[in-house]
Amino acid sequence: MYRKRAGLAAAAVLVAVPAAAMAAGVAVDHGHGPTVVHDTTYEQIRTQVHAWSSDGTTRVRLMVTGLPAGRTFGAHVHTGTCGADPLASGGHYQHSTDPSVPLAEREAWLDVTSDANGRGVATTTVPWAFAPGSAGSVVIHAQPTNTTTGAAGARLACTSVEFGG
Numbered sequence: 001m002y003r004k005r006a007g008l009a010a011a012a013v014l015v016a017v018p019a020a021a022m023a024a025g026v027a028v029d030h031g032h033g034p035t036v037v038h039d040t041t042y043e044q045i046r047t048q049v050h051a052w053s054s055d056g057t058t059r060v061r062l063m064v065t066g067l068p069a070g071r072t073f074g075a076h077v078h079t080g081t082c083g084a085d086p087l088a089s090g091g092h093y094q095h096s097t098d099p100s101v102p103l104a105e106r107e108a109w110l111d112v113t114s115d116a117n118g119r120g121v122a123t124t125t126v127p128w129a130f131a132p133g134s135a136g137s138v139v140i141h142a143q144p145t146n147t148t149t150g151a152a153g154a155r156l157a158c159t160s161v162e163f164g165g
Ligand SMILES: [Cu+2]
Pocket: 075, 076, 077, 078, 092, 139, 141, 152
């Protein structure tokens, strides 16, 4: 009995996860932005990104305010962090490059539709966790995502998020 409790305590110290996250068994990542706006038409937008991972499943939520009303914008998790160059955020994060798996299942897409007040929320759940250091931002694009190619037009704004800790 005593030995078992001691072992658990040692494991908790080694992992060094914050107590609140340990209790829920969930890792949480945040981003508030946008970090960089690439199109000055969108300078008034505000973004929040939250990601929760547990047991190999990850849920990502993008909240945006200040958008033009009633439009859908493509949005994805990208590999790099945001920079002045719109391409600094890199390509789409791909958990797998297996072409037999649909793109939408191996990338994290967060296409967001604005309401009459210019607010939008998008949530996606994927059956994997981000590899630490391999996903660094959420990019909002000018067009809805083409589900075959993943393309979504110009990069409007970028929010840096350290996915996977
Ligand atoms: Cu994208």
